Amino acid sequence: MTPIETSTVGAVALALDAALLRHQAIAANIANVNTAGYQPVRVSFEEHLGAQAPRLERVEGEAKVELDVEVAHLSANTVHYQALLRGLNKQFSILGTAINEGKR
Amino acid sequence: MDYRAAFQISASGMALEKTRLDVTSMNLANVHSTQGADGKLFRPMRVVAQEATAAFGATFETLSGTTLKGVRIASIEEVGAAPRSVYEPGHPQADDKGFVAYPAVDQVSEMVNVMTAVRAYEANVVAMNAAKAMSVKALEIGGQS
Numbered sequence: 153m154t155p156i157e158t159s160t161v162g163a164v165a166l167a168l169d170a171a172l173l174r175h176q177a178i179a180a181n182i183a184n185v186n187t188a189g190y191q192p193v194r195v196s197f198e199e200h201l202g203a204q205a206p207r208l209e210r211v212e213g214e215a216k217v218e219l220d221v222e223v224a225h226l227s228a229n230t231v232h233y234q235a236l237l238r239g240l241n242k243q244f245s246i247l248g249t250a251i252n253e254g255k256r
Numbered sequence: 257m258d259y260r261a262a263f264q265i266s267a268s269g270m271a272l273e274k275t276r277l278d279v280t281s282m283n284l285a286n287v288h289s290t291q292g293a294d295g296k297l298f299r300p301m302r303v304v305a306q307e308a309t310a311a312f313g314a315t316f317e318t319l320s321g322t323t324l325k326g327v328r329i330a331s332i333e334e335v336g337a338a339p340r341s342v343y344e345p346g347h348p349q350a351d352d353k354g355f356v357a358y359p360a361v362d363q364v365s366e367m368v369n370v371m372t373a374v375r376a377y378e379a380n381v382v383a384m385n386a387a388k389a390m391s392v393k394a395l396e397i398g399g400q401s
Binding site: 168172176219223240 | 272276305327372373380383386389394396
């Protein structure tokens with residue numbers, strides 16, 4: 153753990169990977185909306201409080217792809233991803249302040 | 257993680273819906289064809305979709321975009337419906353009783369196919385635009401914000 157690579161950066165990077173994997177899962181569900189017998193996939197990550205790597209899971213039982221639900225998940229996931237990126241940028245801008253303000 | 261996989265998944269979905277639209281247009285265009293390209297009666301077609309293979313239960317280190325591949329065309333199959341017989345004694349293709357066999361194209365279900373294909377295509381476009389927005393934002397990490 154270096155001063156630049158803090159636990160914040162590591163945690164946000166893991167959450168970003170989870171959001172990207174979730175996006176891929178939702179995109180795959182949408183691509184298979186008209187596929188007979190297709191069971192949707194989900195990503196579990198936040199349930200484990202970020203302690204585990206994101207995991208891809210098949211929805212069991214008589215589930216089918218609901219297009220509106222998937223698009224809603226997609227929008228939420230995109231906003232979540234951008235929020236994480238804003239946090240990461242903030243972290244780096246704090247570091248930038250620490251680096252630059254000392255030389256004055 | 258490879259962000260380009262999301263684009264490929266959505267692209268596979270768009271390609272499939274476009275093929276579905278092509279096949280449906282072919283069916284509708286041939287609704288009054290009494291002969292197909294092979295000289296026999298034209299048979300309406302259906303696209304059968306299949307999920308592109310993926311491995312599950314693996315964590316994201318092994319799921320590096322190559323496992324979720326979206327969708328692919330399993331086959332394009334003929335619909336096994338009986339042809340429509342129409343009484344047209346003057347038609348050159350009429351049989352000895354005066355009946356002409358027309359393809360069993362169901363216009364209502366073909367129109368429904370058009371609508372679902374267009375809507376599914378739009379949903380794939382939405383997913384691809386979201387992937388683009390995410391990638392563009394990710395490229396701004398560490399920039400001036």
